[in-house]
Amino acid sequence: MIEEVYRPASPDEAVAVKEREGAVYLAGGTQVNWAPSGMNPAKAVLLAGLLPNDVTRRENGWEIGAGITLQDLVDAPEAPAVLRRAASMIPARCVRNMATLGGNIAANRTDSYLLPALIALGAEVETVERGVLSVEAYITGGEDALITRVRLPKTRGACVVDRVVRSSAALPTLTLGVRVAEGEAVIALGCVAPKVTRLREVEARVVSGALETETTVFRAVFDSIDPPAGLKESAAYRRYITATMVARAVTACRKQRG
Ligand SMILES: Cc1cc2nc3c(=O)[nH]c(=O)nc-3n(C[C@H](O)[C@H](O)[C@H](O)COP(=O)(O)OP(=O)(O)OC[C@H]3O[C@@H](n4cnc5c(N)ncnc54)[C@H](O)[C@@H]3O)c2cc1C
Structure with missing residues (x-):
């Protein structure tokens, strides 16, 4: 439970107070105060009104x-x-x-x-x-x-974001951001590893033209991930749906670029 809060006058002061008091920053608090996050800090440095929001x-x-x-x-x-x-x-x-x-x-x-x-x-x-x-x-x-x-x-090319989620109340099975431009590709995925991760080898093959079709992108992604099972989904389903969604996103980016 938070027992002490600090309201610093500037971002520099926030940093100093956090270090001095061993506190955590509290912005919206939706993670800090969310019981399943397990954070449960005793001291918080309030960021509300301190940071730009423009x-x-x-x-x-x-x-x-x-x-x-x-x-x-x-x-x-x-x-x-x-x-x-x-x-x-x-x-x-x-x-x-x-x-x-x-x-x-x-x-x-x-x-x-x-x-x-x-x-x-x-x-x-x-x-x-x-x-x-x-x-x-x-x-x-x-x-x-x-x-x-x-x-x-300002980025080049086309960018697609998407996700797979069972219901509006569920945590996602997959989150993704894909961007494809001339000589550049980024495939960033959530839920397939402990942290959001990029598929750099697949990106390089998209750029080189080695993966021209949706099927070849699917196969390359499928072979390069080993996601965990979720609460309600198997690891095999997550792997399949991730490869499918990335392949579709790459195709959508290519179509948007013309
Ligand atoms: C019902 C529910 C569903 C949620 N679903 C999702 C979800 O699907 N995906 C998801 O990602 N999150 C989810 N969240 C978690 C949370 O809402 C988000 O991650 C949110 O964007 C955190 O922002 P916040 O301002 O509330 O952070 P806080 O809870 O205030 O802080 C989160 C962490 O970031 C630190 N922090 C805050 N601001 C800064 C800053 N400016 N600089 C450095 N450190 C900082 C804090 O010290 C803390 O460690 C969910 C939360 C709830 C309650």
Whole structure:
């Protein structure tokens, strides 16, 4: 149970208080205060009102405040459409009204809807302690630096986000972000490994033209993953549906590119 909360006046102070007190950051609190997360901290540093929450379109991309709620992101017409769609995939509006973009990245859940989209879009985070890092480096490095902004470059090619989920109340079986451009491919998947992961070997073969058809992409993905079983789905089903969805996403990207 949280017994002490701190309300710092600046992001720098938040970092100092967190380190001094051994506290956790509390943004929307939907992960920190969610019993199944097992976090149960005694001390929390409140981030509400401390971090930017704007969406700014720049010539070379977008900057989005880490404090933006997922619902505000869904409702921001100036934000990239695929990111808005990924944010809308957490089905409960009451959760989206509290959950923040920075909190979703830092929670680093394998079933995040946003992480595969952010990685496919080549997103970076601005942090107080570690400067600018790619989202991929942040989550694979097990970072806990305070995220203040998310930067999205103008990307080339077509990007698709999707998921497999049994019902609106269930946790997802698969989350994915796929982008294909001339000489470039990103396949980022949630739920198939302990952290959101990229299929780099398959990406290289998509780029080289070795995987021209949906069937060959399916086979390559199928052979390169070994996902765990879920609460209600077998490992074999997850492997099959993941390969199917990635193959379809690559085809959709290729069609969008023309
Ligand atoms: C019913 C329910 C369903 C959910 N379903 C999903 C789901 O399908 N997929 C999914 O990914 N999540 C899910 N979540 C978890 C959660 O809603 C999201 O991960 C959410 O985006 C977390 O954001 P938050 O602002 O609430 O984070 P918080 O709970 O406040 O924090 C989460 C973690 O990030 C840290 N943190 C927060 N902000 C920052 C920051 N700016 N910089 C650095 N560290 C920070 C905190 O210290 C904590 O460790 C669900 C939660 C609930 C209650």
